[in-house]
Amino acid sequence: MTSHLSGPPLRFGANYVPSEGWFYSWLDYSPAAVRRDLADLAGMGLDHVRIFPVWPWIQPNRALIRxxxxxxxxxxxxxxxxxxxxxxxDLLQGHLSSFDFLPSWVLTWHQRSVFTDAETRAGITAYADQLTRAVASRPNVFAVTLGNEVNNLWPANAATPAATTAWAADLIEVVRAAAPDVLALYSLYDDAWYDPKHPFAVADAVDLGDLSTAHSWVFNGVSAIDGPLGPATVTHADYLVELTAATATDPARPVWLQEVGAPGPDISPADAPDFVRRMLGAVTGNPALWGVTWWCSHDVDRALVDFPDREYDLGLFTTDHRIKPLAAELAAFIHELAPGARNLERRPALVCDVDLRTEPHRRGEVAPGSAFHAEWTRLRQAGPVAIVSAPRAADQPYLAARGISSVVTPS
Structure with a gap:
């Protein structure tokens, strides 16, 4: 197909995991260690980092923000x-690498849901306002996200779809008021897209905040379909970006691939560079894509215990600052893509008869391994394929705005 579209240059970054002491390093902060880590990332050609202050260490009491x-x-x-x-x-950590970090004032005798309890929400509002105002004073801060996959805090914190919508909508406005020139964002992991019983709405992920975010992890069942370098695995990030774009009402709403990584044992170290090349080759041609942020910057020291095994080796760098082959591949890809705007191809779209906005109980019908996902993966092997919801499949201005040339009905 002929290229008819152009897009702005993509952003590339890393989710910053300190090489010394993981996020526990906030308890004994070392400016020198941070600068050594950030030098690693800048040397790769990355342009941003996503950072994770740990909420209970900043607000150990509801009335005390340190x-x-x-x-x-x-x-x-x-x-x-x-x-x-x-x-x-990111404001509320919340959830990091399989651990939840919550202040003592929502635990034990004080047990109350961060999503539904009025006093807790008031405390979070004060925290979000004060921290956002502080970080927005720095000109290199471009985004504030409510938290890292806050839906991981359920079911330990009671939640309903109505409550989570109100919680996120209120906090987005707090961030916007505190930092009107900074992107205000809401991030969820992919159960919001794939789990019919999940109490977090897909519509919120694409309606709330200034752009949509996606977290693509192939250990969600994708890698079991066809292995580390199979079509379903290497195109999952593109699939999730397409689902996200198709669910938004605004055809121009960008999607930030805010987390993507090469987790073991699903993807071995030997296969990781090839996975990086194929995954990026697929997703960076997507006109909705705003940027890619790798999880994560540095490995976790194996002297620290109780992490799931895959969490230790997700870094671009080892804890002693050695660059990994997958990081070298990422750096090479960024260098090759760097000049100018992207040339993007118009592409066909597969019609999805599940309306994720109004039929959350049908989310399983688009999950990895579903008939729809299998059909999209089959078509995707021949080139880029969009996703379009059935109600908009005949909306020509909408299709044109998303760079869709034709529509295909699932066979």
Whole structure:
């Protein structure tokens, strides 16, 4: 097909995991160690990092927000600026690498849901407002996300679809008021897309905030379909970006691939560079894509215990700052893609008769391994394939805005 579209240059970054002490390093913050880590990333040609202040260490009491902890966050942002890196800040950690970090004032005798309890929501609002105002004082901060996959905090915290929608919508407005020139974002992991019983709405992921985010992890069942380098595995990021774009009401709404990685044992170290090349080759041709942020910057020290095994080796760099082959492949891809805007091809779209906005109980029908996913993967092997919801399959202005040339009905 002929290229008819052009898109702005993509952003490429890393989710910053400190090489010394994982996120526990916030408890004993080392400016020198942070700068050593960020030098690694800048040397690859990345343009941004996503950082994760740990909520209970900043707000250990509902009425106490520690300025010294905020100052450490600001130093990390300033360190990124020294290396020419933009920064996206996640507010509520919340959930990190299989661990939940919640302040004591929502636990034990004080047990209450972060999503539904009025006093807890008031405390979170104060935290979000104060931290957002602080980080927005730095010109290299371009985004604030409510938290890292906050839907991982359920079911430990009671939630309903109505409650999670209200919670996120209210906090997005808090962030916008505190930092009107910064992207305000809401991020969910993919159960929101694939699990019919999940109490977080797909519509919220594409309606709330200034752009949509997607977290693509092939250990969700995709890699079991066809192995580490099979079509379903290497195109899953593209599939999730397409589902996200197809669910948004605005055909021009961008999608940030905010997390993607090469987890073992699904993808071995030997296969990881090839996975990087194929996955990026598929998803970077998507006109909805805003940028790609790799999970994660550095490995986790195996002296730290109780992490799932795959979490230790997800980094672009080892804990002693050695670059990995997959990181070299990522850097090479970025270098090749760097010049100018992207040339994007118009492509056909597969019609999806599941309306994810109004039929969340049917989410399983688009999950990895479903008939729809299998058909999309089959068609995708011949080239880019969009997804379009059935109600919009005949909407010509909408199709043109998304770069869709024709529609295909599932066989």
């Amino acid at each position: 300025q010294r902890a905020i100052d450490d966050v600001l130093d990390m942002i300033d360190a990124a600026a020294e290396f020419g890196l933009g920064v996206a800040v």
